[in-house]
Amino acid sequence: MNDHYDHYDLVVRAERAITPTGDQGCELGIRDGVIVALEPWGTGLVGSEVLTLAADEILLPGLVDSHVHVNEPGRTEWEGFASATRAAAAGGVTTIIDMPLNSIPPTVTVEALDIKRAVARDQVFIDVGFWGGAVPGNTAQLRPMHDEGVFGFKCFLLHSGVDEFPQLDVDEMETDMNELAAFDSILIVHAEDACAIDAAPAASGDHYEDFLASRPREAENIAIAQVIDRAxxxxxxxHILHLSSSxxxxxxxxxxxxxVRLTVETCPHYLTLLAEDIPDGATAFKCCPPIREDANREELWRALLDGVIDCVVSDHSPSTLDLKDLGNGDFGVAWGGVSSLQLGLSLMWTEARERGVSLNRVVEWMSSGPASLVGLPHKGALAVGNDADLAIFAPDEQFVVDATALHHKNPITPYAGKELSGVVRRTYLRGRQVDGAEPFGELLRRRDE
Incomplete structure (x- = not known):
């Protein structure tokens, strides 16, 4: 696994590393930002710089988070490329794919994509790619956006939460599916049925169970059946986004x-939080679809372990504090979205280790799984030929979540005060440490390989 040169820009030595062949000691040889050698621990690779991990650290591939709402331009007070990518790097994430909403304009035309790229270009600390949007009337825009390098297209089957990104009805979704099938793109779907939610009791007040009743499992089940039928x-x-209904x-x-060519994701909040534990008025926990009950969570974990669910991504959907209606705690009024971009690895590892699940599996779900979903074969694994995107992780170190200490722009998270296991001590992008001061991330385009 050596490229026959004996000197590297950077050599990383780790007594433990999560590689495609398992948890093992290894040495990486990195040149020009790429892993060009992967040898057993003790080989003694020589580099201009040598990084030897501490005994309590594990080398991981940088995580890939394919579901992030950066919100810039237009709603940069909610988040932004600088704050989002700093937060991601602090959590060991080296690649994010930005959602086509809640920015203004939404990414539903090539012109809007160009605007977003221009805004992002000089302020990203990690690599960033972009989803396009499928909305009523933009079918003719899908191929041009695909040709410009978006990773696929997102649609909603109910109101998206922002008026400038309208929902598709099921027939319009099928029209766009036919269009995307012609050039083998992917449609990622927020699958909740509008009619089922309209028929449910409206959410209002500070009781979480009332909000939960307003977003019944039936709404997800109906919509997912529709996606399957039309696919x-x-x-x-x-691809089914943020599955919450088991x-x-x-x-x-x-x-x-x-x-049927179907993939599925879920999120840390559906795997680590329980409806039964959410206090009255705690609108930091509000998201759509909602956090459900303990028995539902157990079924999601079983599906994850069985390979039915392909990956775990954040669905980081922040807002300003006022939109969370903290003063009243009204679940009917508050913005629906959980902020967790910086915390995902620690959240998943804390829950996984309690269940006897290996760190290898967590890395599959949060790194190689999302990289495969979006078609980034050079990301998501410690392997020769891949980008040297690395996270140095101390799995046994514990910390208590302090919302004000996170890099997210707005200091609110449902995990505030929660003790977690696993700290990301350093993150490297293409062999260079991300310091949060110099933004040297790249804007990614889909590769046709």
């Missing part, structure tokens, strides 16, 4: 067995 007809690649798992399994 089956069109042959498109389809009731949908059997139909997902059956669809895949039938050859």
């Amino acid at each position: 089956r007809r069109t042959g498109v690649r389809a 009731d949908a798992l059997p139909m997902i399994v059956a669809a895949r067995a039938d050859g």
Whole structure:
């Protein structure tokens, strides 16, 4: 696994590293930002710089988070490329894919994509790619955005929360699926059925159970069935965003067995939080679809371990404090979104180790899984030929979450005060340490490989 040169820009020596072949000691040889050698611990690779991990540290591939709302331009007070990418790097994330909303303009045309790239270009601390949006009337824009390098297209089957990114009805979704199938792009879907939610009791007040009743599992189940049906007809690649209803798992399994090209993600909040534990008025916990009950969470974990769920991503969807209605704690009024971009690895590792689940599996779900989803074969694993994106992780070190100490722009998170295991001590992007001062991340385009 050596490229026959004996000198590298950087050599990283780790007694423990999570590699595609397991947890093992290794030495990485890095040149021009790429891993060009991966040898057993003790080989003695020579480099201009040598980094030897401490005994309590594990070398991980940088994480890939394919579901992040950066919100810039237009709602930069909610978040922004500088704050989001600093937070990501602090959590061991070296690549994010930005959602096409809640920026203004939304990324639904090539012109809007150009605006977003121009704003992001000089302020990203890690690598950033972009999703396009599928909204009513922009079918003709999909191929041009694809040709400009977006990683796929997002749609909603109900109101998105912002008026400038309207929902598709199911027939419009099928029209766009046919279009995307023609050039093998992917449609990623916020799958909740608008009619089912309209029929449910409206959310209001400070009781979480009332909000939960307003976003029933049935709404997800109906919408996911619709996505499966139309994906089956069109042959498109389809992806279910932020799965929270475990009731949908059997139909997902059956669809895949039938050859439907379907992938699924879930998020740390659905795997670590419980509806039963959410206090009255605690609107930091509000997200859509909602955090559900303990029994539901157990089914999601089972599906994750069985490979039914492909990856775990943040769905980092921040807002300003006032939009969370902290004064009243009204779940019907508050913005729905959880801020967790910086915390995902620690959240998942804390829960996984209590369940006897290995760090290797967590890395699969949060690094190689999302990299595979979006088509970044040079990301997501410690392997020769890949970008030298690295996270140095101390799995046994503990910390208590302080919302004001996070790099997120707005200091609110449902995890405030929670003790977590696992600290990211350093993050490297293409072999260079991310210091939060110099933004040298790159804007990524989809690769046709």
